[in-house]
Amino acid sequence: MAAAARRGKFVVVGGGIAGVTCAEQVLRTLEEFDVEEQTSGALQSQYPNIKVVHSAVKELKADEQTLITEDGTQYRYEQLCVCAGARPRLIVEGNPYVLGIRDTDSARTFQQHLARARRVLVVGNGGIALELVYEMESCEVVWAIKDKSIGNAYFDAGAAEFLIPQLKAEKPPPPLTCKRMKYTTDRGAGWEDGRLGSALGPDWHEGMNLRAAHEISRCVHIEAECEVRRVLLHQEFMALNVSASFVHEEGKDSATSDPVEWPVYAELTSGKIFGCDLIVSATGVFPNVEPFVSGNNFTLGEDGGLKVDDHMRTSVRDVYAAGDVCTAGWTPSPHWQQMRLWTQARQMGWYAAKCMAADRLGETIEMDFCFELFAHVTKFFNYKVILLGKYNAQGLGTDHELLLRCTKGREYVKVVMQGGRMMGAVLLGETDLEETFENLILNQMDLSSFREDLLDPNVDIEDYFD
Ligand SMILES: Cc1cc2nc3c(=O)[nH]c(=O)nc-3n(C[C@H](O)[C@H](O)[C@H](O)COP(=O)(O)OP(=O)(O)OC[C@H]3O[C@@H](n4cnc5c(N)ncnc54)[C@H](O)[C@@H]3O)c2cc1C
Numbered sequence: 001m002a003a004a005a006r007r008g009k010f011v012v013v014g015g016g017i018a019g020v021t022c023a024e025q026v027l028r029t030l031e032e033f034d035v036e037e038q039t040s041g042a043l044q045s046q047y048p049n050i051k052v053v054h055s056a057v058k059e060l061k062a063d064e065q066t067l068i069t070e071d072g073t074q075y076r077y078e079q080l081c082v083c084a085g086a087r088p089r090l091i092v093e094g095n096p097y098v099l100g101i102r103d104t105d106s107a108r109t110f111q112q113h114l115a116r117a118r119r120v121l122v123v124g125n126g127g128i129a130l131e132l133v134y135e136m137e138s139c140e141v142v143w144a145i146k147d148k149s150i151g152n153a154y155f156d157a158g159a160a161e162f163l164i165p166q167l168k169a170e171k172p173p174p175p176l177t178c179k180r181m182k183y184t185t186d187r188g189a190g191w192e193d194g195r196l197g198s199a200l201g202p203d204w205h206e207g208m209n210l211r212a213a214h215e216i217s218r219c220v221h222i223e224a225e226c227e228v229r230r231v232l233l234h235q236e237f238m239a240l241n242v243s244a245s246f247v248h249e250e251g252k253d254s255a256t257s258d259p260v261e262w263p264v265y266a267e268l269t270s271g272k273i274f275g276c277d278l279i280v281s282a283t284g285v286f287p288n289v290e291p292f293v294s295g296n297n298f299t300l301g302e303d304g305g306l307k308v309d310d311h312m313r314t315s316v317r318d319v320y321a322a323g324d325v326c327t328a329g330w331t332p333s334p335h336w337q338q339m340r341l342w343t344q345a346r347q348m349g350w351y352a353a354k355c356m357a358a359d360r361l362g363e364t365i366e367m368d369f370c371f372e373l374f375a376h377v378t379k380f381f382n383y384k385v386i387l388l389g390k391y392n393a394q395g396l397g398t399d400h401e402l403l404l405r406c407t408k409g410r411e412y413v414k415v416v417m418q419g420g421r422m423m424g425a426v427l428l429g430e431t432d433l434e435e436t437f438e439n440l441i442l443n444q445m446d447l448s449s450f451r452e453d454l455l456d457p458n459v460d461i462e463d464y465f466d
């Protein structure tokens with residue numbers, strides 16, 4: 001979707017959270033942001049000076065400040081914001097048994113495959129994998145991770161240890177309603193070509209049946225420190241004349257070869273081969289830059305995103321970018337880093353709109369405060385998860401120390417300290433520490449003399465630093 005203001009002054013490409021926020025903000029119609037179930041049609045009726053175009057951009061002619069959509073229409077812009085998101089980076093492309101999850105359609109396809117599955121192989125150790133292995137029921141799950149412990153994108157081995165028992169515990173019933181509202185985009189002409197829609201975002205699996213058809217209790221087998229060497233279809237595996245690994249109970253694998261035949265097999269770098277009904281490649285994303293970069297002089301970040309400066313400007317004149325498609329190319333605050341998350345996409349879309357308007361009016365604009373501190377709130381394995389600042393001591397080298405507090409089954413608190421100052425924190429469970437820690441990271445108070453009390457459960461830390 002490309003949303004353009006009348007006369008084509010501002011053009012925003014992308015109907016995800018970054019694009020919608022940018023389009024709304026650029027028109028300065030936004031007083032207060034309430035995310036609710038909306039279609040892009042609703043967006044247009046709410047903001048009549050937005051023209052919503054349902055056609056994918058196939059080419060950008062930056063020299064002529066023109067976009068060409070798949071139906072051949074040309075759109076002139078004065079300022080353009082690319083919010084085209086990202087797509088799953090699959091371990092294998094074009095294999096019908098290897099699925100990525102990004103939007104409503106890909107989630108539905110996955111759900112249909114899962115409904116018939118006896119065993120699912122999940123590859124990857126980030127957000128999607130963490131959510132899926134916990135949520136899927138009534139099937140065997142083999143979880144292949146590159147690292148020693150689970151959830152490397154979010155936490156360290158200690159936190160992983162804290163969470164692991166949840167995989168064996170009874171799952172609580174799902175909440176009756178999802179309190180957070182969602183944005184969806186309707187699909188118009190031009191979207192029947194298998195192109196991905198907007199990313200699902202938080203709570204995507206709420207209300208979704210992630211149950212397979214088999215009456216077995218959840219059984220997750222973790223294969224650590226390995227990657228997928230190759231994916232084999234049934235005939236290819238048979239031709240190898242080798243046996244596949246057996247999965248039954250945690251710790252009792254590969255003693256016997258698997259007697260069951262599977263439609264697809266994955267050979268891991270550990271040498272084991274696992275048969276399964278489907279493979280979920282939850283292995284990160286690629287920014288959707290292709291139609292924009294060809295023929296134009298964009299600087300790309302190491303992760304392939306459109307590199308943007310502290311004004312969300314790309315290296316091409318009058319082209320801005322926000323959300324998953326971009327790579328933050330400015331020198332970040334000491335406590336912020338980019339992660340392709342819904343909140344960051346929204347903040348970037350909002351800030352990009354402010355920057356576009358300011359640049360047009362010749363006004364100066366300060367970097368928005370939301371880029372001062374990294375903060376992410378989510379839920380894994382039914383625990384509230386809050387990540388603040390340099391929560392994994394990213395970029396701090398060895399010159400830091402960790403303070404820990406852990407009550408099995410209740411909470412896990414890790415604080416990253418450097419030079420007596422708090423740099424980051426991981427909070428799992430209902431710790432009630434987030435506000436105080438957020439302030440302590442932001443104000444960089446010297447905490448050397450409070451060190452012993454910081455995580456003392458008998459000290460009311462909120463009171464202490466009031
Ligand atoms: C399953 C899943 C769960 C997630 N859970 C969380 C979570 O719990 N918390 C969290 O913070 N984040 C989560 N995320 C990440 C978050 O959803 C994304 O970071 C965020 O939604 C990205 O928004 P975006 O607007 O940049 O991109 P997208 O939502 O990908 O939107 C991009 C838009 O651009 C359009 N587009 C692409 N190419 C073109 C083109 N050539 N022409 C025109 N339009 C185009 C697409 O159709 C789409 O509308 C999750 C992501 C997934 C996939």
Ligand SMILES: NC(=O)C1=CN([C@@H]2O[C@H](COP(=O)(O)OP(=O)(O)OC[C@H]3O[C@@H](n4cnc5c(N)ncnc54)[C@H](OP(=O)(O)O)[C@@H]3O)[C@@H](O)[C@H]2O)C=CC1
Pocket residue numbers: 091123124125126127128129131145146152153226227228281282283284285339340341378379
């Ligand atoms: N609750 C939340 O916050 C959620 C957020 N998301 C977001 O949605 C997006 C997509 O999620 P997801 O796909 O999980 O991406 P993530 O970036 O979260 O995680 C990708 C994981 O896959 C690993 N990986 C990459 N390549 C391979 C490979 N070839 N073989 C094995 N492992 C590999 C990465 O390891 P390494 O880092 O070592 O390369 C990393 O552990 C992300 O932007 C994520 O932040 C999604 C779901 C929930």
